Amino acid sequence: MGSLLLLGCGLVALLIPTQAVVDINVxxxxxxxSNLNRTASPCTNFWNFACGGFSSASEYVDNFEWVEDKLPNAMVEFMESNVGEHDTLAPRLIGQMRLYYKACTEDTRTLHGDPRPEELVNHWTLHPKKFLVDGLNGVFIDERVDVAANDSMRWVIQIKMPDPAARYSDLRVLQLMRLYEEVWYTRGVFELVEKMHQLQDKYRAENPFVYTWSYGELRQQIPIPHSFFTELLGGSYTQKFDRLTFEVSDVEYLRECFRFLRDFASEPKDTYIRARHYVLVEESEPRERSKKSCIHHMRAYLPLGWNYIYDRFIYQxxxxxxxxxxxxxxxxxxxxxxxxxxxxxxxxxxxxxxxxxxxxxxxxxxxxxPEEEAPEFYNNHYGSANFTRTNFLANLLEALALRTRLQKAGLLEGNSRVDLRHYYVNxxxxxxxxxxxxxxxxxxxxxxxxxxxxxxxxxxxxxxxxxxxxxxxxxxxxxxxxxxxxxxxxxxxxxxxxxxxxxxxxxxxxxxxxxxxxxxxxxxxxxxxxxxxxxxxxxxxxxxxxxxxxxxxxxxxxxxxxxxxxxxxxxxxxxxxxxxxxxxxxxxxxxxxxxxxxxxxxxxxxxxxxxxxxxxxxxxxxxxxxxxxxxxx
Known part of the structure; x- marks a missing residue:
């Protein structure tokens, strides 16, 4: 189609078949x-001409806030209804999503104002080291599952230095150290954070070289503790680890970082990790708990369940x-x-x-x-998560760990190939x-x-x-x-x-x-x-x-x-x-x-x-x- 307008001596608008079309176009x-600023010149500042009146004409910050404000209404209505209660396709998934929503909207306890909520203290006591399994990333390294550069159907584990944006979380950690000095403060934490930032500044490159290594080659090149991988991937060492492929960048940083961590005192390291985990939960919790904010929170942390329900019950x-x-x-x-x-x-x-x-x-x-349409896939996808109706913070910890498990699923199975029928962005x-x-x-x-x-x-x-x-x-x-x-x-x-x-x-x-x-x-x-x-x-x-x-x-x-x-x-x-x-x-x-x-x-x-x-x-x-x-x- 060379043009979507009829061109001749003039341009003629396409016919409008129904009054409904006229209405939406009007x-x-x-x-x-209503958004125009007619005092501006379209030739010198077109954005001001087109959008200069938006702030006075709209109650929203921008168009995204507008559509995102409209979005939750139908999902709230669904979550608070009995629709799907006796569903025959994915009753477990629907039930889990409703439990999460109920806890988010009805549990009035929040993280803000309490530096050490009971759920986190208990969680840290049980799992003081498994911060990656708990969804915490970008602490000493950035670890993620992606596909190989030369084979987009093969899963690999990418390891590199943390993104600079992670420093905002570090600033919050140091703020907490000062705010709750009698509980949190450890001089070693400040030393640890400063050293990590120095190493990152020293070795950060715009386009670092990426090495492709096996598990054995990685262990030879960088002194990463074996326990790091067993905690991340589950289970003890087996020959399955040798099937994994790693794409590693910022190698000199990683070498010096892990040598430093090996010799650094364990108590400030544990305190730092716990504080960073607290900050992760704090950043993940809806800032102001409401029905709409809970729906948007679930969009991010439970994307498959949210999209399944919206597509099946709401999208017309x-x-x-x-x-x-x-x-x-x-x-x-x-x-x-x-x-x-x-x-x-x-x-x-x-x-x-x-x-x-x-x-x-x-x-x-x-x-x-994903392409998958079998109800069993959706019904069982969140099966390993133990959500409750009454404790939102416990649910959030479950959701963070669940997301990590789902990202790692399939890594040690067969040839670690991408299953496109089950693939979605997580x-x-x-x-x-x-x-x-x-x-x-x-x-x-x-x-x-x-x-x-x-x-x-x-x-x-x-x-x-x-x-x-x-x-x-x-x-x-x-x-x-x-x-x-x-x-x-x-x-x-x-x-x-x-x-x-x-x-x-x-x-x-x-x-x-x-x-x-x-x-x-x-x-x-x-x-x-x-x-x-x-x-x-x-x-x-x-x-x-x-x-x-x-x-x-x-x-x-x-x-x-x-x-x-x-x-x-x-x-x-x-x-x-x-x-x-x-x-x-x-x-x-x-x-x-x-x-x-x-x-x-x-x-x-x-x-x-x-x-x-x-x-x-x-x-x-x-x-x-x-x-x-x-x-x-």
Missing amino acids: ATANDIH NRAKDTRQLEEILFNLKATFGKYLDANRLQLTSNQLAYVRAKLEGIQIIIGNL DNVRKARTSPFYENERNTITVPMEFLQWPLFDHRQHVIFQYSLVGAVLGHEMSHAFEQEGILFDAAGNESPVGLEIRESAAFRDALKCAEEQPFVSLKERLADLNGLQLAYDSFFGLAHDSRKFEYRPYAFERQFTAPQLFHLSYAQFFCGSLPPVIAHDRDDERVNVSVGNLRQFAYDFNCETSHSTNCEMWRPREEANSNRNVHP
Whole structure:
């Protein structure tokens, strides 16, 4: 599909078949108008123009808080009803989820204000050393189960130094030491934390070398105690450990770290681990216990159970949503295929085949659920967890340990191969993701079901709203397959020398340099922003669209803005809200302004003065290459 609009002497809005469609589109258009700041210029600060009125028009911080506030209502109603009480498919799972919810909402005891609750003291007495089994990670090392770089179907254990973000937990530990001096304070803890930070600063590298070792090779290279693995994986040493594969980075840090820990006094080490475990539980507990906060907490810590219930009992539009998102992705992929036809990066035939295979293989999944449909899988999945109705803190400790067990499940079985029928994302997150995300190893875009709510998406919306917002988001995630990190992975999710050849080519490096000219937090996110908007725009209007050549007829639901202007406004308003702290992406206003500033048609669409500066485009055909293209469908 070259264009999703009928192009001729003018652009004609697609027919609206029912009054319900008019209603949702009028509501969407009205929402866009209410968020505008008409005192701002779209040409100088488009985010301010599109979103400057959001704070006064909305009671929410941003659109995500809006949809996340709507989300729990139906789940609360389900949890407090008798629906599924006599279920024949997964009664045990439903019962466990209700027990957890009941304890979260009815047990009034909280961790805050009590530095040593009884549950934690008893837990530490029984398991003073097994902090990884209890869900605590990033203390001395960061350990996680992932797939091999050269085999996306084989589980490996990755070991590296802790992420810098773990220092926030250390700061809280030291704060507790001072606050509860008579109980917690140990001078050795301060010495231990300081030494760990010094070693991390000494050895941290941007792209550390990764070694692939067997269990025996790892034990020879780094003095990690054997008990570390027996506690982590369960049981005593057997030949099964030799089946494991380890991908290890930051090796010099790990060597010096474990040598230091071996000779360091045990009491401050134990005190530090217990304090870090307390901080983990403190950070995991809902800050303010309510029905809604408990539902969101369960989204993060019990994702399979939450998604199963939401999908089976609450989600009403899966079939329609799936069809529409698959159609949008199909058209995004078709447009990217036209990019490859133009071959801006001058790829060889082998390199083009590599990229086309990856493009063809990209899949979309609605909801974080595995392929498995057998009720026994879901009914028994949380079988090892002992949740109660009356003790939330005990349940939280169970959930943390459960998540660790599920991450390790299958490591010692057979050849440690990924079972795709049972695979779902079970990360160490404290807040579940609402926005879609891309996985290189699976070549898959996952769209959380909670994302598919108005104002972000509604299956009744006109396609201009769907392509400008969801299309741009999917384009962003799809573009992660082809930025400087994603290009290294082939269609099967394995690192490939062909991808490295593409990344090291002169044309690819020039595209990176262009994107780097303006300050950024993450280059790959900058590239996904730029490429995603360009891809969505071209998929909707066509590659050679030039708004200077057309007179636009108004939509029935929007008579002020032309179709291209409405497209840009709908795109920008995905980012409306209070500007969040900069973490993994640029600030939202910068994301919008930089993205539209590098879409050459934007200046035409809003009648802005054009400059002769270069627009950053990586895969998109050059403007002169599009000039001879037929824009009519």
